[in-house]
Amino acid sequence: MWNFKRxxxxxxxxxxxxxxxxxVLENNQPVALLFLGWSAPQLPVSFFVLLAFLVGMxxxxxxxxxxxxxxxxx
Numbered sequence: 001m002w003n004f005k006r007x008x009x010x011x012x013x014x015x016x017x018x019x020x021x022x023x024v025l026e027n028n029q030p031v032a033l034l035f036l037g038w039s040a041p042q043l044p045v046s047f048f049v050l051l052a053f054l055v056g057m058x059x060x061x062x063x064x065x066x067x068x069x070x071x072x073x074x
Contacts, residue, residue, distance in 0.1 A: 020050075023046055023049075023050075024044070024046040024050070026046075027044060027045040027046035027049065028044045028045075028046070029044065029045055030042040030043060030044060030045075031043070031044075031045055031048070033048060
């Protein structure tokens with residue numbers, strides 16, 4: 001059973017890595033974003049999408065943690 005779990009984990013990791021690589025290769029068009037007067041340099045679309053995804057992955061658990069702390073303090 002342990003070998004099956006390890007194999008499943010490796011296969012899942014390889015599939016996710018392949019999906020990320022394909023996404024980056026397919027989205028190489030340079031764009032410049034403008035937000036509140038601040039202009040970002042021209043970078044590929046995939047950079048901004050992956051950056052937003054990673055920031056969301058960091059902010060999401062922090063929000064859940066803060067919500068849980070508020071419930072415990074009441």
